[in-house]
Amino acid sequence: MTETKVERVKNATYHDTKGDLFTSFNVDDFDVPRGRDEVWRFTPLRRLRGLHDGTFPEATTPDVSVDVPESASGVTVEKVTRDDERIGTAGAPVDRVGAQAWTAMEEATLVTFARNSSNTDPVTVTVTGRGADVTSFTDVSIVVEDGAEAIVNIRYTGDGTHSDNHEYIVGDNARLTVVVHVDWDDTAVHLGNQRAKLGRDAVLRHNVACFGGGVVRLIPSVKFTAPGGDAELLGVYFADDGQFFEQRLLVDHAEPNCRSNVLYKGALQADPSSDLPDARTAWVGDVLIRANAQGTDTYETNRNLVLTEGARADAVPNLEIETGEIVGAGHAATVGRFDDDQLFYLLSRGIDPNQARRLIVRGFFSEVIGRIPVKAVRDQLEEQIAEELEGTRL
Template identity: 75%
Template sequence: MTAPEQTVKAATYHNNKGDLFSSFDVTDFEVPKGRDEVWRFVPLRRLRGLHDGSFLPATSPDISVDVPEGAKGVTVETVACDDARLGQAGAPVDRVAAQAWTSMTEATVVTFAKDSVNNDAVTITIRGKGLDSTTFGAVAVIVEPGAQARVNFELVGTGTHADNHEFVVGDNAKLDVVVHANWNDDTVHVGAQRAVLGRDATLRHAAAVFGGEVVRLVPQVKFTAPGGDAEMLGVYFADDGQFFEQRLLVDHAEPNCKSNVLYKGALQGDPSSERTEARTAWVGDVLIRANAQGTDTYEANRNLVLTEGARADAVPNLEIETGEIVGAGHAATVGRFDDEQLFYLLSRGIPAEDARRLIVRGFFSEVINRIPGAELRELLESKIADELEGAEF
C-alpha cells in the first residue's frame, strides 16, 4: 500500500526545483512565514491577508475581454469553477494561488480553435475593485493544435487581487502573451501563471510591471512533449514604496526543447521619503530533468539601481540532471550605470541628466524590442520615460 502524500510546508521544494507540492485547496498549505524559502523576499505584512486568510470580503474581479474585429476561431466564456478545462496546467504551488482558486466564484476561458491564425491580440483587462474588498479570479487561455494566437493582459485600477492564469499550448501551436501590470500604486497583486507546451509548441511570454504597491508574479512553464520553445521576457521599474517580485520556473521535462529567459529591471528610491525603499526580487529556476536530452537554455536578469534607498535581489538557479544537452547557462547582475557609456555621451556634449536617461532607456530596449506589437512597445517606452521624468540620479 502506498503511503499517503504529505503536505509540504509552504510549498518548499522536493527532490528538485520542479517537484513542488501542489493543491487546489488552500487548507492543504500552511500559512507562509518570512523565513520560508519561496516567501523570504516578500513583505508578508503588506499582502493585506492574502497569505493567511485575513483579507477583506472577497468578490469576483472585473474582467473584460476584447476580441479584435475579424478574429477567427476565438471563443470567450465565463464558466463555473468546476469546468473541466480549468486546471489543465496544474494545481497551485503556493498558498495565495490556492486561496485564489478556492475563493473564486467563476473563471474566464478563452479558446483559439484548431489551426486558426490570429495576428491581432485579444485583450483581457482586469480592473481592481477598490481597497474595501478583495478579488480572486482565474483565466485559462487554450490554444488548440496548429493555432496561432496573441493575448495581452492589462491590469489596471486599485485593489487587492490574487489570480491564476493558465496557458495550454497545443501541438504545433504558438502563443504570444504579454502581462502588463499597470496598477495604481496602492494595489496589491499576487499572480500565478502556469503554461504547458505540447509537441513543437511555441510560447512567447512577457511581463511588464510598472504599477502597484506589492506585485508578485510566479510564471511557470513545463514542456510536456519534445520540440517545445519558450521565451520569457520581463521589464520592471520600481519606485520608493514599491515591491516587485518575479519568481520563475522553466521545467525541461522532455527532450529537445529550448528556453530563453531575459528580465531587466530598474529601481529608484527616495531616502528622504517616509515610504519604504524601492525593492525588487527576481528568482529564476531552470530544471533540466534526466530525460531532457538535447535541451538548450539560458536565463539572465539585469538590474540597474539608480539611487540610494533601492535594493534588488537576483537569484538565478540552474539544476541539471543530464549531461546530454546542447547548452545551459545563467547570469544575473545588480549595478549602477556603465561609466564608460556615460563618459561617451558626456564627451559628445549631451547633458548629464539626459545622458543617464538615454542609458536607462537603452538598457530596457533589448527586451522591449522583442515584445510583439508596435503599439505595446511604444506604450512601454512611454512608461519608462514617465518613470524617468523628474528623476534625480
C-alpha cells in the same frame, strides 16, 4: 507492535528538484507562510492585506473584460466555474495564495483559439481593480489548440487587492504570445500564479511588464510535455518608493530537444527622504533539466539597474542539470549602476549628464521591449519609462 504515524508533507518537495514542488487547488492543504520560509523570504507579508493568511478584506466578483478584435477567427470567450474540466489542466497552484484564489473565485475566464486558426491581432483581457477595501479572485485560462496562432494582451489597471491564476495551454505545433502588463495604481496588491503547458513543437512567448502596484508577486512557470517546445520569458520592471516587485520563475525541461530563454531587466529608484518603504525588487529564476531532457538548450539572465540610494534588488538564478547530454545551459545575474563606458561616450559627445543617464536607462530596456510584437504596447511601455525618469536626478 508499535504503530508508525505518517503525516502528509505540505509546502515541501517530495523529491529533490524545484520541479516537484507540492501543489494543490485546496487552500487548506497549505500552511500560512512565514517570513523565514525560503519561498517567502523576500516578500513583505505584512503588506499583503491578508491574502496569505485568510484575513483579506471582503471578497467580491472581479471585473474582467475581454476585447476580441473584428479580425479574429476561431476565438471563443466563456465565463465558467472552477468545476469546468477545461480549466486547471496546467497544474495546481504552488502556494497558499494561489490556492486561495482558486478556492474563493466565483468564475473564471476561458479564451479558446480553435485548431489551426490564425490570429495576429491581440485579444485583450483587462482586469480592473475593485478598490482596496475589497478583494477579488479569479482565473484566466488561454487554450491554443493544435496548429493555432494567437496573441493575448492581459492588462491590470485601477486599485485593489487581487489574486489570480493564469494558465496557458499551447497545443502541438501551436504558437502563443502573451503580454502581461501590470499597470495598477501604486497602492494595489496583486499576487498571481502563471502556469504554461507546451505540447510537441509548441512555441510560447511570455512577456511581463511591471510598473504599477504597491506589492506585486508573480510566479510564472513553464512545463514541456513533448519534444520540440520553445519558450521565451521576457520581463521589464521599474520600481519606485513604496513598491515591491517579485518575479519567481520556473522552467521545467521534462522532455528532450526543447529550448528556453529567460531575460528580465529591472530598474529601481527611491527618495531616501520619503516616508514610503524603499524601492525593492526580487527575482528568482529556476531552470530544471531533468534526466530524460537530452538536447536541451537554455539560458536565463536577470539585469538590474539601481539608480539611486534607498533601492535594493535581489537576483537569484538557479540551474539544476540531471543530464550532460544537452546543447547548452547557463545563467547570469547582475545588480549595479550605470555602465561607465556608455556614460563617458555620451558625455564626450556633449550630452547633458542627466540626459545621458536617461538615454542609458531607456536603451537598457529596449532589448526586451523591442521584442514585444504589439506596437501599441511597446509605445506605451516606452512612455511609462520616460514618465518614471521625468524629474528624477540620476
